[in-house]
Amino acid sequence: MSRTRASAKKAGATFERAIADYLAARVDERIDRRVRNGVKDRGDISALRAPSGGRVVVECKDYGGRLLPAQWAGEAEIERGNDDALAGVVVAKRRGTRDPAQQWALMTLADLVAILTGERHPQ
Template sequence: MTRNRASAKKAGSSFETLIANYLARHIDDRIERRTKNGAKDRGDIGGVRHLGQRIVLECKNTMKLALGPWATEAETERGNDDALAAAVVHKRHGKGQAQDQWVTLTVGELVALINGNRDHYETTQETP
């Protein structure tokens, strides 16, 4: 069955709600699905914090992986929210439980989460 725009939006909303409800139940009851903010979107789920700082979560429920564009979108939303870090929560097909879904983030975002700051982005210009 192919998705049309309406069914894709419904699937996305349902996935966001699934993840937000799971996080609210297991982490903090203030975590919730956010409404869209157009060009100033701040991620799909609000209220996620680490070390007292906001974390942006961008949710994706699609068959086709597009990690690069998703990470770019999450980074833009992180900036809009002035958050510590951003991650993409994406559908693991064949698995319906929230805890079984995938979370993807860059190594830079992982370092920001562990350190509690983004200082390494300003101080390093490493090349392979």
Template sequence: MFEADIAGYLAEHIDDRIERRRLNGTNDRGDLTGLKVHGLRVVVECKNYGGRVEIKPWLDEAEIERGNDHADIALVVAKRRLTTKPGDQVVLMTIDDFVALVTGQRPGTGIEDRADD
């Protein structure tokens, strides 16, 4: 339900082609499809969690999905506690993804350029 709520909100406010993606099995390509910025494809991983924010594992998962989907940008939409409004949820992304979002160009060539900190 969380994924559908976020997809509906983004479809209403950005592009009506954004929708909840069907499950892909082992080669997951994110939870939402149809989001583009500057013509760049965006993978969205939604996290409806009940506890602690897991930034590194969530961003790592989104990055793998970005590669699986041959997308340019990966981001995580995480549910905030005590609110169900889609517009109140938070977005996590790496600086490389933020640069691509703002400029329309992704620094480097992708996964192989990332340091494993």
């Protein structure tokens, strides 16, 4: 059976909820799914912060085809800019497991450095 737009949206919402709940239980209870906020998307998860306090944007992907890391990292970068956040991370569904802890976390090295140092360096 192929995915319809409705089934893809439902799968995406379920995946976002699982990731938000996992992060809230282990990082900060204020983390939650972000309410949609118009054309300036700011990611799927709210209230995630780096140790330095800078905001981290999370773009969740429960995809039906193949991994598209370059495209998704580009989306996360746009959302990071929209939110004036420190870094952007993509959390992508790992086929074969529903365990939130086993999903892929994808980011650029610049985003990893920003999270670790608390500073966004020019690229």
